[in-house]
Structures are given as structure tokens and as C-alpha cells.
Amino acid sequence: MSTVIKNEAFLAEEAATAAVVVPGRNRNRRRSPYGAVKVKETKGDRAFVIAAYVLLTIFLLVVLLPLLNIVASSLSSPRAVSSGQVLFWPVDLTFLGYQEALGNPAILRGFANSVFYTVVGTLISVAGTVAIAYPLSRQNLFGRKVLTGAVVFTMLFSGGVIPMYLVVQSLGLLDTRWSMLLPNAIGVWQVIIAMVFFRSSIPDEVYEAAQLDGASELRILWTIVLPLAKPLIAVIALMYAIMQWNSYFDALLYLRNADLQPLQLVLRGLLVLNDSGGGGDVTEQLRRRELADLLRYSTVVIATVPMLVVYPFVAKYFNKGIMVGAVKG
């Protein structure tokens, strides 16, 4: 298959070409001698594409309209919202909800903390996931099945909140940033998805070729497998980032110092304080309720927007087009 080849880039290309992803109808890789061949679209196919567009438009509207309602409500007066006047466009435009939320210094601090936890946490999580999923995806690794079983078992059976708290406490991680990054660093879902991806996307020929050339396991991982696994890494990085961004329960449990609090915790506290009405005299309760009505939607928007901004950067890794460049063919 391969003779002595020094250039690793060439090696990678060969390997990538050899990567047959799935047992498809055409196992024999027919490479057109003239490059990509343009075949005329049939009428049936055109209709199909139109159907796809229609379907996607339906998906889009079904999701978009309620979202528009939320955004519109966040910019409308509480009375307009409660009287049902707000549909998809603000009524009685007011920025008070955003002023309330963003004017709070705790919010900025929470935002900075969340960014830190998300970035660092994702790095740790992705590294940890690959570190366990890749070895376990190799067929010849002894103990693979037992270890995989042990990993999956932890998904079924968790100790619960209190035992976890005890562990975090005994490690001295309470009230530190590590308590946000470590206890849920590796997710079994992500590990399994990564394992499946490694197993199905990288055929044995690649490994054989690389080993015959004397490449070490870590070298194979670093120079061949990881570049091929960009979509996977993008996906699990996104999943971890979202998990970190959305989390607040761990923060509530393990953190005491308000300076370390992530955004979600701050937002929730802000909202609930006002929503419950709470004690005090009725007038005070009412004023707080009014604030709560404003805040309910604006906090949702504030919490969601950063994740929306991040998405396009990650999405390019699992949208076709970029991949064509990485795979020769």
C-alpha cells in the first residue's frame, strides 16, 4: 500500500482519501479523471429541493415566531404584554428591562466569569473527552469493553447531589473556580459520540499505513486523526460550551464568593427576587412585580445572545464546504 514516505502531510492526504466513511452503495471509489462531474438535475430532483426549502421554511417560522414574541415582549411595556397586544413587534417601546439588567454591576462580572468558565471549561472537557474516547475507539485495545462499560455505567447511576458535594468539599475545591470546571468536565454522551465518530470515520487502513511508516500512536492522533475529526470536535466543543454557559446549579452549590458567580446565577437571582413579590408591604411587592415582568424576557435575551453570536464560528466546521478542502477527492 505505501512505501517509505517521509512527508507526513502527504501521508495525511493519502489517509484522508482512503477514508471511506460508510458502507454505501458504491464501495469502489470512483474518481472521475476530470475532477467533479456535473450531472444535470432532473425534474424530480428539482421538486425535491423545492420541498426541502419549503420544509425548512416551516421549521424556521415555527421556531422564529415565538422567539420574535419573546424579543418583542422584552422591549414592550408590561401592560402591553399582559393585555396580549404584543405579537411580533414591540408595543410601547421601552428599554427599561435591559437597563435594569445590564445596569447591574453584578451582571458584567457574571458575564466575565461565564466567559472564563465556558472557554476554559470547554478546553478541559474537549481534551478530556478525546483523551478517553480515542483510545477506547481502537479495536485492539485490551480492556476496551470493560472501560467503556464502566464509563456508560456512570451515566445510569450517579451518587446524587450530596455525595458529589462531599467529594468537592474533601478536595478543597469549594468556593474556587475549579469547582465550576471539574465536577462535570466529561460527559458520557460526548464520549460515546466521539467514540462512534472515531470508529466509523477512520478505517483501519489509516492506522496500518501510519504504523508501517513508524508513526507513534500519539503522532497518529495528533497529525492524522484530529484534523479529520474537526466536525466532531466542533460539535462536542459546542455542546460543552452550552452546558457551561447554561449551568447555574453547580455555581449555587459550590460557590460562596459572589465575585465568582456566572451569569445565569446572577440573572436567575435577579428575576426570582422580583418575581416572587415577596415580603414587605403590598406597594413594594407590586413595584417589584412590575420589574419582574420587564426582566423576565430581557434576561432571557441577554442570556441567549452570546451563544447565538458564537454559533456561526463553530458551525463552519460542520457545514460542508470547509470539509472539501481537508479531504482530497
Place this chain on the structure above:
Amino acid sequence: MKHSTIRGVAAVGAVVAMTLAMAACSPSADDDNGKLVAFGPQGDNGTLKENSFTKEVEKKFDIDFDWQTTTYDGSVAGEKRQVSLASGDYPDAYFLVPWVDAFSRSEILKYGQQGVLVPLEDLIDEYAPNLKERFDEKPDWKDSVTAPDGHIYAITQWSECYHCSFPSKLWMNTTWLKNLGLEQPTTTEELRTVLRAFKDDDPNGNGVADEVPLSGSATQPIVNYLMGAFTYAPYTAPGTPPPMVMEDGEVKMAATSDEWRAGLEYINSLTSEGLLDAAAFTQNGDALKALGDNAGGEILGSAVDLHPYDFVTADSPDGRDKNYDAVAPLAGPDGTQLATWRSPVNPLGMFALTNKSTEDERVKAIKLIDYLVTDDGDKRGAMGPEGEAWVPAEAGDVALDPELEPTFKPLTYDETSNAAWRSMAQYWDSLEYRNSQVVPEDVYSPDGYERRLLIATQEYDPYQPDKSILFPAEKLWPDADTSAELADLQTNIANYVTQAQAEFVTGQRDINDDGAWQAYLSDLDGLGLSQYLQMEQDLYDALK
């Protein structure tokens, strides 16, 4: 061989980790260098540490607080508190807020008997003279915090919110009554007439039959108000027992009596005629408010709720929030006329000291509580500094209860100020204290709202049930051996009663069908009703 070494290392590592975990379980002696570790909820308006009242108190009582805080989010705050207790990592003292999360009676008893919470009665005797006095003024308060073994393990906040004591009020659109030439109904049949008129005679004058005569939301049980015309309906909410009453010292289930059935029949008749909005059992507060605030004109005739700003926005542009007035409880066919009454006794515990606190810290904490029940401490701690959060009453000011001498006037609530502990410090919210605050006399303005509620409540006062029929659920102490089983029984029975009630009233089950009613009764038996009543009876008897 290498693999056995690896196995060995792993085993040792696991044992080490587990030992660490075990070690964490046993609470260590007080090692917080003289700081009073206190647990309580913290808002977003600044930290408790920076709070100016905290600083004042620290100076006054020589305390150095170390705060363990949660947010005001009730469900998670509760978990944090319980986890901190479970892990042995708990504070010296708790300053909790009742509507966020506080110690339940079973917790108070459990932790008190385990020694986690320390008895307070001796400390109170020696260092809290004001609190002692207050206890004498309100014996119910002292009774409710004293456990069966005679100890006081936790102190609850005393709040006598007058209008809250009659939580199920019917608020009716007075303008519509005037438009139709009607008076407020006084009997169940008069209500039917009025609701029919609301529905058919177009009181909002727009030519469309869009009026909703009577509605409510899932969180404000309509049944309580209407049932009062047939038999007494105790206040129920998630987590409270199913409706029970006392009859000659015997605990009885209110929801199985013939009078209760008659009440359900009446309510069902309203629903089937379209007079009572069936959605009242499923819609949330937002949906009810949408009815009240309806953009196209007033469509809500009446609603059962604690207060009208729940279902209509204050200061509405067309002034509709001023239209709703309370209707006194209705008289039933046999003359029964009762209002659901809610006891001011709060069963939860907000202040407690743990065995991790030193004697010195305990004395200081008790003195702090003592300060909070004085007029000065209460105002400063719960509201804020004079001049910022409140001012003394001036000549010509009228107190909420006009018969009382006005004492103070609250100023506009500033949510950014971090000068008071607010709900965390409200240990003495007595009737006299609340009713002596100055409130504007215009009852229909948002500022005069308290007065509006007071006047409405005064209409309900005469129909307070006789104390002898009230089942004092909030005063009972659970028995540690039976509390788990009791919790199961109570949840099952309360769930079923709520569900069946809604089904009967909306017609999903036929209340007029004897077979259906019998099935309901036997279902309750199957869920252990007699056993449950017996257990509650035992707990009640233990009070004497």
C-alpha cells in the same frame, strides 16, 4: 506484572479518595476564627457583607459575619441548605426568608433532636427580654415555635398580614353592576343572577357577548370562596394538607361531607351554564391577567384572588383597576356564610443556631434577634434608615387602621439601595405595627392599595369561622417515626382531592351521579384516608 501494579495503584487511589470523602462527613469543631458564619439569601442589590444594616449590627453587637448566601430562587436555595447540612458543612446560624426557603417542621424536629440545632429558650430567657415580651403578647407565636419536647429549636417570623388572613376574596366589577342596575350579591342564588346578567346583558356595552362573568387561576382556588356558603373550606395550597376541619375535637376530612358535595354541585352548575370560567382551573396568572387587562375593553366581570392587582394592572389607562370591589362571603341555601381564614402562624423556622456556634456567638445572635423585634430594630432592619426608607408620621396623617395612632410612613421602594435586610429581618410584623403605618386615603390609587385591601378585608371579618372548627395544621409537629409515611399519605390524598374537585366542577366527573361520588369516596379510602386521619388526630392530641 505491570497490570497488577496498575490495579493496585487504582485501588489505593480509590481508597484514599473515599477516606477523604468520609473524613468530610464528620463536622469539625468550630474553627472559623470567631466569625459568625451565617446563612441567608442575598439579593442582587448588593452583598449582605456590604449592606449598611449588616455593618451597623456588626458594630452594635460585636459580630463579625461570614456570609454563606443563596439566591432568592426557592427551589435551589433549599437544596443548598440541605446539602450544606448533609455534608456537615453547615453554618453557625441561619437567617432565612419564609417565601424563599426555610426549615420545615419535620426538619426542625429532626435536626433539633439530632443536636444540629441548639435549643434557644434559655438564651431567650436570659438575653432577649424584648422577644420574651412579644411572646407574651402573642402566645400563638410562642406555642408554634415550641416543640413537643419543650425546646425552641427555631424561631419563625411573626407576620400578621391582615388582608392575607382572608386570602380567597371575590372581586367584582362595580361599574358593570351599576350599568346593569344591580347590587352586589349576598346569596348564592343572587350570584347566579348577577353572573347571568354579566354574561347576557352586555355590561361593557360593546354589543358583543365577550364578557367572562367569573374566573380565576390555578393558583388561587375559586372553590374556597364559593364553598364557604355550604361548609367551611380551609385554605389549601401545594404542600398544605387536604382540607380538614375539627368537629368536637375530632379531625374530619372536609372534602367528603354531604355539604361539600352540595357545594360542588352548586359550583358545577355555574360552570355548566358558562358562568364560571372552566379555564380557571388550568390557566396561570398570566392568562388571568390577560383577561383582566384585555386590550379590546373590559371583559372580566369578577375573579377570586388575594388582591386585584393580580389580575389587572395597577393604574390602567382606562382606570379599570379601580372598578373591582370585594364581595363579602355569600350565604348558602341553609344560611351558611363562612370565609376561608388563614392563620398568621407560619409553620416554618427562619432563625436557628447550630451546634457549630460558640456560646459567645449564640448570645450575640440572640441579642440581634431581640433587637429586630423592637420597633427601632424592626424599622431599621426590615425597611431601612430613617429618612431613606421611611419617615415618622406627621400631623394629619392617617394610619392604615384609622383608629390607631400613625407611627411611620414608608417611602418609595428603591431597589438599588442596600441598606436593609428586608424580609430577612421581619421578625415582628404584628398587626398593630402594620396597621399603624401611614397610608394615603385614596383607596383606588396604587399608593392607597393597602387601605383598599384593609377595607375589603373588614367586610370578611364577621364571617370568620369559629376557632373550634379550625384544624391547626400549622401548629402540628410531625412525629419522626411516622413523618415519612405521613408525607406519602398526605401527598396522595391532597393530590386526589384537588384533582377530583376540579373534575367534578368542570363536569369531567358527574357530581350529580351518586355512583361517581361513591367511587370518589372509596378511592380516598383506598389511598389510606382513615389511616391518615388517625395519624393527624394523634398529632393533634399531642398538642394538648
Place this chain on the structure above:
Amino acid sequence: MKLSAEQAPPIEAVIEQPRRVSNRTRFARSLRRYWQLYLLLLLPIVWFIVFRYVPMANAVIAFKNYNPIDGVWGSPWVGFDNFERLFRNPVFPRLVGNTFILALYTLIASLPLPIILALALNEVRLRFFKRTVQLVTYAPYFISTVVIVSMTILLLSPRVGLLGRTLSFFGAGQVDLLANADFFRHIYVATDLWTTTGYSAVIYLAALASVDVSLYEAAKIDGASRLQKIRHVDLPALMPTATIILILGVGNIMAIGFEKAFLLQNPLNLSTSEIIPTYVYKTGILNANFSLGATIGLFNAVISLVLLLVVNTVSKRVTGNGLW
């Protein structure tokens, strides 16, 4: 191979005999060859032990009458009392049924849509449209359950909700879907689909992105229509992922959350909306019992394990894909 004494070969002449390879040897060989991978595994494994297996040991509190002073190991042992109480509870069968049905329905309903979405996105060319649809459909995932539920209830409220207003616009009578116990499950699943479809599609998009482009070309050359291409190239590409997600979903089935069901509950749908977590919450208000929570956790774990093994085995037989 046994040789008789007379034929015993001299020690010097070592003949290579086919021997049963022992596990020790296989492990040694594997270690020698893949020692770098084992090294890589080490840290994550330690993490699993510390943060997953050690807490499990503490979960023995399901069998104890736990109190904080004695801690986990000092609390009195009550053996199977907790389990007994649970099984004796007359509503327990219905709770289990409700939980299971709700979770299963959610799982099965949430399988096809993300796949369809991913496939459809794969077919269209317009970059801007594609990106927009992806971004928008993925956004609902971040909206808190509280907001989603309150909006749903408002939407479905008779008369004032969007549904109600549409019905009265067309002169039709009002219908209260929230009051219908059967509908609770449909509403629950629908909100779940709305929230997670876009997010779940991401995984499938990634799988599709890894399909070798030459396969598509080959299909084109063969004259395959788009539908055929999907059937023979795309779907097989997604099969491993979809199967795994199904298996993992089944494994997680009893771990259904408490919040959404609790918020959607009302007196008229309790017969279907009362599930195990909401019930535990309600009894927990009355009687804070750590042991009960742990007991339920154990119960759930056992069920999940059994289901997982069953589904995994079936899947391996049918599609060749499995967790291990």
C-alpha cells in the same frame, strides 16, 4: 499439547506450540503496543473514579436513615425500608407508568425531526438561508423552562391565548387543551421538540459533513436521484450516530427532569402529569428525606441499566451498531 514421556523433546529444542493466549499476555501485548494510549487514558479515568465512582459509594445512603451528624457511614442502617415504602405506595405504579410513558414518547418523537432537519439543510445551496435556519432553530435551547412553559400555557389558554383567539376568529368554540389529561403528554413533547430539534440536528450535520465527497460524486455518476442519494449515502452515514443517540436516550429514560412537568401541572391533568420527580418534590416539602431521593435514584438506575442492555443488544443484532 501433551506428549508422552518417551517423546518429550529436549529443553533446548523449543517448539512453537499453539497455546491458549492468556489475558495477562494479551494485556501485556496491548500495553506494549499502545502504552501511549493507556497513558492518555489515565487522567480521564482518574477523573471518573474521583467524580463519578466515589460519589456512588456514598449513595449507599439509600439504605440508611441518614442524618448529618453521623454522616454517611454513621447513620443507622435501615436496609430495604425505603424501598418497601416506595413499592407499597398505592400511586407508585401510576407514577412509574407516567414517567416511563412520558420519557419514551419524548425519546421516540425527538428522533426523526433533527434528522429530517439535518438532511434538508444538507440539500439546499443558499448559504445565507442555511445559516439562518441553523441559527434560529438552535436558539430555543437556551430559553429557560420557566419562560417556555409560561408562554405555552398562555398560548393555549382559552379565549386569551393565540389558540383561543384564532378559534374565536373563525367562530369556532373554545377548547381547553390544558384541561385534558391526555393532552398533557402531547404538549410536553411538543415543547420539547420545539426546544431541542435545532440543537440535536447539529450532531447529524457534523456526521453528514464527514461523508466523503467522492461518495456523492459517485452517486451522481451512477445517476442517483436526490432521494436515492439520501437513502444510500446520507442515511447510512447517520445510522451509527442515530442508533447511539437512541441507545443513550433509552439509558437515560428515567432521568426525566422535574421542572417542566411540574410547571405544566394543573389539577385536571394530574393523572398523567404526576411523575416520579414531581412526586418526590412534593413529599420532600413535607418531609426532607435524603434517603428517599437516593432510593429513587437506585430504582431508576436499575431500570435504566436493564433497558440499556436490552436495547444495545437488539441494536447490535439489527444494525450492527452498539455502544460496545
